[in-house]
Structure formats: C-alpha cells, structure tokens
Amino acid sequence: MKKTLILTSALCSMAFAASAQEVNLLSWGGAYGNSHLEAYAKPFTAETGIAVNIADADNPATPIKAMVEAGNVTSDVASVEYADAVRLCDEGLLEEIDAASLTAADDGTTAADDYIEGGVTDCFVATDVYSMVEVYDDSKFPDAKPAGPADFFDLEAFPGKRTMRKGAKFNLEFALMADGVPAAEVYEVLSTPEGVDRAFAKLDTIKNDVIWWEAGAQPPQLLADGEVTMAYAFNGRIFDAAMKDNKPFKIVWDGQIYEMEGWVIPKGAPHMEDALKFIAFSTAPANQARAAEFISYGPPRKSAAAIVGNIEGTEEPMGPHLPTTEANMGNALGSDLDFWVDHDSELNERFNAWLAG
Amino acid sequence: MATPLDPHAAIAIEAGGVDGPLTTADGQPLNRALSRASRKARWRAFMLVAPLLLFIVVTFAFPIGQMLYRSIHNDGFAANMPQLSEWFAETEPGTTPDEAAFAALARDLQASAEARSIGIVGTRINYEMPGTRSLFTSTGRKVRGGIEPPYREALLEIDEDWGDPSLWASMRNSSTAYTDSFYLASLDRTRNVEGDVVQVNENRRVYIMLFLRTLWLSALVTLMTFLLGFPIAHLLATLPLRRSNLLMILVLLPFWTSLLVRTTSWMVLLQQQGVVNDLLIWLGVIDNGGRLKMMYNQIGTIIAMTHILLPFMILPLYSVMRTINPSYVRAAKSLGATSWTAFRRIYFPQTLPGLGAGALLVFILAVGYYITPALVGGASGQLISNMIAEHMTGTLNWSMAAALAAILLGGVLILYWVYDRLVGIDNLKLG
Numbered sequence: 118m119k120k121t122l123i124l125t126s127a128l129c130s131m132a133f134a135a136s137a138q139e140v141n142l143l144s145w146g147g148a149y150g151n152s153h154l155e156a157y158a159k160p161f162t163a164e165t166g167i168a169v170n171i172a173d174a175d176n177p178a179t180p181i182k183a184m185v186e187a188g189n190v191t192s193d194v195a196s197v198e199y200a201d202a203v204r205l206c207d208e209g210l211l212e213e214i215d216a217a218s219l220t221a222a223d224d225g226t227t228a229a230d231d232y233i234e235g236g237v238t239d240c241f242v243a244t245d246v247y248s249m250v251e252v253y254d255d256s257k258f259p260d261a262k263p264a265g266p267a268d269f270f271d272l273e274a275f276p277g278k279r280t281m282r283k284g285a286k287f288n289l290e291f292a293l294m295a296d297g298v299p300a301a302e303v304y305e306v307l308s309t310p311e312g313v314d315r316a317f318a319k320l321d322t323i324k325n326d327v328i329w330w331e332a333g334a335q336p337p338q339l340l341a342d343g344e345v346t347m348a349y350a351f352n353g354r355i356f357d358a359a360m361k362d363n364k365p366f367k368i369v370w371d372g373q374i375y376e377m378e379g380w381v382i383p384k385g386a387p388h389m390e391d392a393l394k395f396i397a398f399s400t401a402p403a404n405q406a407r408a409a410e411f412i413s414y415g416p417p418r419k420s421a422a423a424i425v426g427n428i429e430g431t432e433e434p435m436g437p438h439l440p441t442t443e444a445n446m447g448n449a450l451g452s453d454l455d456f457w458v459d460h461d462s463e464l465n466e467r468f469n470a471w472l473a474g
Numbered sequence: 475m476a477t478p479l480d481p482h483a484a485i486a487i488e489a490g491g492v493d494g495p496l497t498t499a500d501g502q503p504l505n506r507a508l509s510r511a512s513r514k515a516r517w518r519a520f521m522l523v524a525p526l527l528l529f530i531v532v533t534f535a536f537p538i539g540q541m542l543y544r545s546i547h548n549d550g551f552a553a554n555m556p557q558l559s560e561w562f563a564e565t566e567p568g569t570t571p572d573e574a575a576f577a578a579l580a581r582d583l584q585a586s587a588e589a590r591s592i593g594i595v596g597t598r599i600n601y602e603m604p605g606t607r608s609l610f611t612s613t614g615r616k617v618r619g620g621i622e623p624p625y626r627e628a629l630l631e632i633d634e635d636w637g638d639p640s641l642w643a644s645m646r647n648s649s650t651a652y653t654d655s656f657y658l659a660s661l662d663r664t665r666n667v668e669g670d671v672v673q674v675n676e677n678r679r680v681y682i683m684l685f686l687r688t689l690w691l692s693a694l695v696t697l698m699t700f701l702l703g704f705p706i707a708h709l710l711a712t713l714p715l716r717r718s719n720l721l722m723i724l725v726l727l728p729f730w731t732s733l734l735v736r737t738t739s740w741m742v743l744l745q746q747q748g749v750v751n752d753l754l755i756w757l758g759v760i761d762n763g764g765r766l767k768m769m770y771n772q773i774g775t776i777i778a779m780t781h782i783l784l785p786f787m788i789l790p791l792y793s794v795m796r797t798i799n800p801s802y803v804r805a806a807k808s809l810g811a812t813s814w815t816a817f818r819r820i821y822f823p824q825t826l827p828g829l830g831a832g833a834l835l836v837f838i839l840a841v842g843y844y845i846t847p848a849l850v851g852g853a854s855g856q857l858i859s860n861m862i863a864e865h866m867t868g869t870l871n872w873s874m875a876a877a878l879a880a881i882l883l884g885g886v887l888i889l890y891w892v893y894d895r896l897v898g899i900d901n902l903k904l905g
Contacts (some may be wrong), residue, residue, distance in 0.1 A: 123828075124512075153709030207611055283853075328770050329853055377494040379668025455608045462869055463678070469861070470680040472853040473687075 124235055139168040140395045143180065143195035146173035148357070148412050151468070152364065153196065155429075156408035157399035164398070167391050178205060183385045184212045190385040191390035199241065199377040200454050206240035212382040213239050218393055220401040222420040228400070236417040237378060242400055243379035245414035248371045248440035248449070249287045250352045252336070255365035257346040265448070266295035266372035269347055270323050277346025280339045283329035283472075285464035286457055287374055290450055291349060292319035294372045300450040307456070313464065317471055329472070340366055356438050357412035360428070368438075370445035376452045377417055415441030486831040542883075545876035549651035550598030554591045555582040562649035567669040571642055576625040579636075584621055587614030600654060601871060602664075603645035609635055643667040656877035681861065681878065688857040691775065692840035696787075698780040700829065700838050702847070703787035707828075710788070713797035722792075729785040737846050744768040744850070770852025778846050783839055787832035794828030830897050834890070841886055858882060 142158065144150040150173055158169035170190070174180050177200035184190045199232045205211050216237045219228035229237055237242040251352070253263045253275070263275050269291070281288050290303050296319045298306050306312035318323050328345060336350035348355075352368060359366045360473035380396050382389070398404065405416035406424045413435065416422050422442060436442050440449070487678055496504035528717055544687075552559045554613045557578035591652055596610030613632050620630055629636040647655050658671060662679040666672050673679065706725070710718045728736060742751045746765045754760045798821065806816040844859040851857070858878060865875035893899070 196679050204593060207596070209589070209590025209593075327853075331848060344743060344745050349836045459600065462601065462871065465864070465869070466680055467679045469856075472675055473680060473683060473856065474564075 123264045130208040134190065134415075135282050137388070138166070138391060139170060140391045141175040141191060142169055142195045142395070143174055144171055145175075145177065145196060149353075149414070152202075152408045152414075154409035155411055156404055160404065160407075161395055165394065169395065176201070178202075181205060182210060187382050188385070190382055190383050190387065193386040193388045194382060194395055195379050196244065196378060197241075197328055197381050199235070199243070199379065199452075200424045200457065202241035202379065202381050203238065203454055204458065205236070205381065209274050210384050211240035212384055212389070213320065214242055214380075214382060214393070214396065216242075216252070219334075220397050222402055222418070224420070228418075229368060231418045231420050233404070233417050233419065233451075235454075236379075241379050241381055241415040242396055243377040244405065245379070245408065245412075246375050246377050246398060246417050246441050247414045247441075248352050248373040248375035249282070249290075249291075249349060250355065251369040251371075252340065252348045252350055252366050252442070253369065254340050254343075254346050255367050262367070263347065263369055265369060265372065266291055267297075267370075269349065270295045270319060273325060275347065278328055278338050278344060279323060279324050280328045280330050280348045280350070281343045282349065283331050285468040286461070287349065288468075289313065289316040289464065290321060290374055290452075292316040293370060294448070294450065295319055300372075302449050303455050304324070304453045307447060313467070316382055317433070317467075337364070337366070340364070352438075352440055371448045372450075373440055373445065373448075374450045374452050375415075378414070379417075382457050409439060411434050413438040415439035417441065502558035515845060541876050542880050543876075544873045545656050545880050546653065547649075547651055548598060548653060548656070548873045550594045550650045551648035554586045554589070554595045555579075555645075555649070558582050558645065559649040562646045566665070567643075567646060570639075573624060573626055573773075576629055576636075577623065580621045580625040580629060583610070583614055584617045587618040589687070598648050599641075599644055601659070601874070602647055603624065603641060606635075606641060606644070609633055609641075628633065635676070643669070656873045658875045659874060660881055676900070681858070684856065684858045684861060688841055688859070688882075691772065691779075691855075691857065692837050692843075695776060695779045695783060695840045696833050696837045698776065699784050699787035700833065702780065702823075703784055703791060703832070707788045707791035707795055710792050711798075712800075725785055725788055733782060736782055737778055737849050739771060740774070740781070741850060744774055744777065768849070769850055770855070772851070772855045773856035774852065775847050775857075778850050779840055779843060782846060783836045786794050786835045786839060790831040790835065791825060791828040794825055794831075798824045808861070826897070832895070834893060837889070838886055841882065 140161075142153065144153045149399055150171065156172055158171060161167065174199075177195040179190075179194070181195055181197070182190065182205065202211070214237075216229045217227075219237070219242065221227050222231045232243065233246070246319075247399075251263065251269050253264065257277060258275060261274065263269065263271075268275055269279065281291075281401045293303050293306055293312065293316050294300060296315060307316065320344060328339060330339065330348075330350070333351050333354050336345075336348040337354050339345045340348055341364055342360065352373070355366050355368060358364045380399070382392050382396075386392055399408075399419070402416070402418050402421035402424065405418055405421040406426070408414075409416050409421075409425045410427065410429045416425065416439075422439070425435050425439065428438070429431060437444070439445065490873065498504055498507045515704050552819055560573050561578045565575075583592070586595055592610055592614035593607075596607035596614075599610065600607040613636075614627070616632050635641060641664065645670075647653065655665065659682050659703075662674050663671050664674050706721075710721055710725070712718075713721065741748075745751075746767065746769070748769075750768065751760075751765045754766070756764055760766065769775065774881070802820050802824070803816050806820045807813070811819070843857060844863055845855045847855050848860055851860070859882075862875045862878050862882075865871045865878065
C-alpha cells in the first residue's frame with residue numbers, strides 16, 4: 118500500500134508536466150492488486166510515461182454502478198468479474214472495447230483468436246482465469262489419493278468431512294461431473310429439470326458430511342484445522358496456503374470450473390484513449406504471463422500460457438499451478454454465465470430449501 | 475407579591491371577575507398567556523432535540539423508508555417497456571396476446587436494446603419467471619438493427635418462447651411499477667397464468683420456513699438467556715458491592731469484546747477438532763470416533779447467540795433487582811411463606827419489569843442476527859437475515875431483500891404490540 122502511494126505520487130509529479138496523461142485504475146487490493154501494480158502499471162508507466170493511479174475496492178463493479186449512475190466517473194479502467202461485466206454491459210454502464218485495438222500475438226494471431234472462448238466480449242477483455250478446484254489434505258490419505266470429482270463424493274474410500282461453497286453455482290456442475298457427465302455436456306444436462314434433480318440427488322449422498330463455506334478464506338482454514346479432509350475451493354487461496362504456509366494441500370484439476378476476470382471501461386471514463394492504451398499493453402501476451410508469476414491465476418491467452426516463468430521470488434515454475442495450463446484443462450468446465458444469470462435465483466432458492474430440508 | 479413580568483404567577487382576578495375571563499396582571503387573558511409561555515417552552519425543547527431528529531431522519535428513517543419503498547415499487551419493466559405496459563393496462567388478465575401486443579413488444583424491445591436497458595427488463599422478468607433473462611438479452615441483440623412486421627411471426631422465429639403464456643403472465647405482473655409480487659415471493663407464493671395467487675413449487679419453498687425458524691430460535695435464545703442470566707443477575711444484586719463489581723466486570727468484559735472475536739472463539743471451542751471435544755476425549759467421556767457435532771448446525775447458533783446476547787438479559791435484570799427491597803421477602807418469610815413461595819409470589823413479580831425489558835431486547839436483537847448464524851450456523855442454523863443479506867449482496871435483488879425485511883419488521887412490531895397488551899410497555903425498565 119505504502120509502496121503504491123509512493124509510486125503513484127512519484128508518477129503523478131512526473132506526469133504533471135506532461136499534462137493530464139493518466140489512467141485511473143480500480144482494482145481489488147491484496148495479492149491480486151499487487152500483481153496489477155507489478156506486472157501492468159509499473160512497466161506501462163516506464164514504457165509510455167503515462168501515470169497509473171491505482172485505487173482499491175471490495176468489488177469494483179459496485180462503485181462503477183454508483184459512479185455512472187451519479188454521472189461522476191473518476192475511474193478509467195476497472196477489474197471486474199466476468200459475470201459483473203456482462204451485467205453492467207447489458208445495463209449500459211460500460212464503454213464498448215474494440216477487439217481490434219488489442220495487441221496481436223507474436224506469431225501474428227489476432228487477439229480475438231488468441232483468447233480462450235469468451236475472453237473478449239463487447240465491453241470486457243479478460244486478464245486472468247481463476248477456478249474452483251477439488252483439494253485434499255495429503256496427510257489424511259496416505260495410500261490412495263483422490264483423483265477426480267467422483268472421489269470427492271466417495272465417503273468410503275476417502276472418509277472425512279468436505280467443505281463446499283454455500284450456493285447452487287459450482288456445486289451442481291461439480292455434482293454432475295462426479296455423476297459421470299463430461300464437462301462439455303454439464304450445462305446441457307443442467308438445463309433440464311431431470312438434470313437438476315440428478316445433481317441434487319448426487320449432493321444428497323454427502324449432504325450430512327459437508328460444511329458450507331461462504332468466504333474464500335474459510336476452506337484453507339477448515340483444512341488446516343483438520344475439520345475437513347477435502348474441499349471444493351478457489352485455487353488461488355489454496356495455492357497461497359500451500360506455498361506460503363507449507364500446508365500439505367493438493368489440488369485435483371480434474372473437474373475444475375473456471376471463470377474469468379478482466380478489464381472494463383466505465384461509461385464516460387475521463388481518459389478513454391489512455392485507458393485503451395493501458396488495456397492493449399496489459400493484455401499483451403508477455404505482460405499477462407508476467408502477472409501470472411505473482412498470483413496463481415492463469416492467463417486467458419493461449420500464447421501467454423506457454424511463456425509463464427517461475428513463481429516470483431522462487432525457482433519453481435508457476436505453470437503447473439495455473440488453471441489454464443494444458444495439463445490441468447483435461448476435464449475442465451468453463452462457468453456458463455448465461456445459464457447462471459437465468460437460473461441463479463431459482464436454483465439458489467431450491468438449494469436453500471434443500472439445505473434446510 | 476407577584477410581578478407583572480411573570481404571567482404564571484401574576485394571576486389577578488378582576489373585581490367582579492366571577493363572570494369575566496381570567497387575566498394576567500397586565501390584562502391579557504390567562505389562557506392565551508399560558509399557551510404562549512408553554513409554546514415557547516415546547517419550541518425551545520424541540521430546538522434542543524432538532525439536531526438529533528434531523529440526524530435520525532437523514533441517516534435512518536429516510537434510507538430505510540427508501541429501501542422499504544423498493545419492496546412495492548420496481549419499474550424495471552414498466553419504465554423501459556412503455557407500449558407493452560400500456561397494452562397490458564388496456565386488456566383483461568388472461569387475454570391472448572394479439573398482433574398489436576407483439577408489435578408493442580417488438581418496438582419496446584428494439585428501443586430498450588438500443589438504450590441498453592434490456593438487461594434491466596430481463597432481470598425484472600427473471601424474478602417472476604426464472605430462465606428468461608437471456609431470452610430478453612439475446613432477442614435484444616437481434617432486434618437492435620430493426621424488426622419487420624408481422625411481429626408475431628418475427629419474434630416467434632427468433633425464439634418460440636415468446637409465445638409462452640406464462641411468460642406473458644409474468645410480463646403482465648411486472649407491467650405496473652407498483653407490485654405485490656415481491657411480498658408474494660417472500661411468502662413462497664406467486665401468480666399463475668390466470669392471475670390467481672398460488673404456492674410455488676414445493677422444492678423452492680424456503681422463506682416461510684426460515685421466518686418460523688427465526689422466530690423459534692429467537693424465542694429459544696431468549697429463554698436460554700433468561701435461565702442462565704436470572705441467577706447471575708440475582709447474585710450480582712445481592713453480593714457485597716466489592717465482590718459484585720468484580721463479577722460485573724466478568725459479565726461486561728465479553729460485552730465489550732468484538733462480536734466477531736467472540737463468534738470465532740466459539741468456532742475454535744466447538745468445532746469437531748476443537749477444544750471442547752478434545753477435553754471430553756481426554757476425560758474419557760467420548761472416544762475419538764464419537765466427536766460431538768456442536769458447530770455448523772442449530773446447536774452452534776443457539777450456543778453462540780445465547781452467550782453473545784446474555785449481557786442484554788443480565789443488565790436490565792440486575793438494575794431492577796438492585797432496587798428490590800430485601801425486607802419484602804423477609805416479611806413474607808416471617809409470615810410463614812416457604813422460600814419457594816416467597817420467591818414465586820414476592821420476589822419474582824418484582825423482577826418482571828427487568829425481565830420484560832431483557833426479553834424484548836434479546837428477542838429483537840436475535841431476530842435480526844446475521845453474522846453469528848452465517849459463521850457458525852451451517853445449513854440448519856441459517857436465519858431469515860442471511861437470506862436478506864444474500865439478496866442484498868449476492869443476487870442484487872434489492873426489492874426482494876426489502877420485502878423480506880419489511881415482513882420481519884412488521885412481525886416484530888406485531889410482537890411488540892402483543893407484548894404491550896399482555897405485559898404493558900410502561901412496565902418496562904431498562905435500568
């Protein structure tokens with residue numbers, strides 16, 4: 118934080134003479150915000166001389182809504198979740214971003230083709246991919262190790278409590294994958310009433326052994342306390358606990374469900390031109406790959422995934438820890454936003470009724 | 475005796491004043507002088523509380539009123555689909571949509587898609603009929619460039635769901651800005667195609683059950699705090715001051731500690747690998763396989779909430795018990811009452827004002843409890859406030875959150891009224 122302040126004030130005074138060339142970036146703070154500062158903001162200023170002022174929010178989508186509706190937009194670029202980007206875009210609160218303005222890959226592939234599916238939409242350019250993954254405590258299963266979604270639901274072979282996110286999203290898809298539905302067909306099955314029944318029936322089999330988490334910090338804590346032996350949790354949190362606190366947590370990538378985060382421009386942003394320059398710069402493959410060395414969220418561009426280096430400050434390659442690495446994408450499911458905006462309330466009501474029943 | 479400057483004191487009765495009105499010494503009618511003086515006093519008193527009143531109106535009453543207003547007012551559809559809303563206003567419920575209706579729909583969709591408000595419209599209808607938001611947004615993308623008559627065929631070709639009667643019923647329900655549908659949904663009810671109120675599908679009924687559970691758990695927590703708090707309050711009130719002060723600090727210390735800290739402490743104590751279970755195993759009460767489940771269920775919620783709300787019961791009880799004269803009980807005993815009778819008929823009735831205040835405080839706080847059930851409640855320990863939070867921050871359906879909150883508020887007010895009728899609010903003593 119202090120570093121950010123010093124940096125931004127230094128940059129501000131530098132840029133003062135060069136008129137109002139600047140980008141106001143709204144990010145999340147924490148380790149994730151730090152990756153934005155180190156991998157995007159600092160190199161961008163070094164190359165172009167345009168200052169980047171970073172502000173933090175709990176979820177930048179909320180202030181965007183407030184700013185645009187009040188007609189007082191102070192941010193030029195914001196980092197939001199894919200779902201929020203689509204919602205804000207549909208409600209007319211974002212500027213459209215032309216995919217042609219993005220940096221092409223080194224071999225000449227256009228950005229639109231270089232991105233994984235859904236990475237570039239009308240108002241949104243993805244910066245990273247995070248995912249929901251199955252995790253187990255290695256010390257609890259000395260012999261056979263869990264290897265896929267089905268093992269998560271196998272209480273006999275892998276005894277102990279589980280923890281899952283409280284809500285319908287992620288769990289229903291995961292239950293279907295555990296029931297043998299291939300990732301590619303999950304949403305097709307889940308669109309039918311029978312499919313939903315099937316998912317709930319699968320969840321029923323472990324219902325009495327699940328602790329439901331709400332905050333992302335809970336699953337590593339529950340694993341560390343020995344309250345649960347397996348978790349279905351966000352990969353970044355687990356990576357942090359495993360790397361920094363040396364916990365024996367192992368990720369099973371089979372059955373992961375991934376989602377994207379990325380840049381949007383609030384409608385009426387004061388520095389449109391610089392904002393577009395910043396977006397083109399930061400989503401260039403080399404810079405995306407650099408960001409992934411700070412936090413275990415994968416680059417959404419295929420050409421960037423190949424050139425991610427070592428975990429910052431260590432000699433260990435980051436690649437195996439990223440959701441987007443080829444080897445980890447075997448049976449991976451991209452979260453279907455359209456499905457969830459349509460069925461969120463319906464399935465959550467049913468989920469809550471199921472939980473309480 | 476009295477100076478004419480003092481209208482209160484200076485009452486003079488004019489000679490023969492038996493018939494004429496009373497006047498002050500300076501000849502003014504007494505009524506008017508009195509009312510002017512008291513008006514001035516009232517005005518001064520009002521000016522003294524005005525800053526607080528203004529503060530409460532601006533920061534409390536106004537925002538809450540605005541929030542509650544959302545529960546009956548949502549113009550997401552009506553404002554963005556004006557022509558179709560007009561068609562609904564002109565026709566009877568259950569009317570089959572004709573070409574005019576489809577024409578209005580098509581023009582509104584196009585205008586709304588161009589204004590980028592189609593997401594708002596779709597979200598509103600999705601509350602009524604899950605699974606329809608993408609129908610609006612995807613159709614909106616297609617008609618943005620224009621749509622040709624006949625509109626009915628054109629829209630059905632884009633997506634045949636546009637002919638679905640229940641979709642039209644949902645749009646009709648949403649076509650007025652003022653709506654009762656959020657209140658219906660809060661009571662697990664909805665309107666069917668004919669416009670009648672019916673219960674929602676069995677596997678989606680959740681709110682009524684949660685309301686009842688919230689009331690039941692709050693009553694249970696109130697009872698528990700009473701059973702645990704009454705003896706302690708009695709002890710505090712009867713011990714010599716120096717020792718009771720020490721005990722009082724023990725009651726107040728947790729009261730001054732952050733709610734989150736206390737809740738997480740309970741998590742450390744109660745979890746299956748936690749302190750209490752370890753202790754029981756060490757004592758040989760249970761074996762390692764039989765660790766008790768005291769967390770992530772109703773038991774956890776009850777234990778943590780009882781502990782957290784205990785001071786709110788003890789403090790009013792204590793302050794009332796301090797004022798009870800011990801000679802009453804002594805007198806009862808000297809007149810032959812057993813200890814139990816003296817307690818039941820003499821002591822306990824005198825504690826009722828404190829008990830009433832404590833019970834009301836604990837109950838009302840418990841009804842709105844959110845963080846503790848969220849952290850220790852697991853699946854079966856969730857209360858209605860957790861659903862309100864879910865709609866505020868998760869689904870962003872603020873109208874629904876407002877309706878649930880309004881029902882909760884109404885329920886508490888009704889209980890308050892019942893309490894007033896049974897016990898009497900004047901009988902309440904907070905200290």
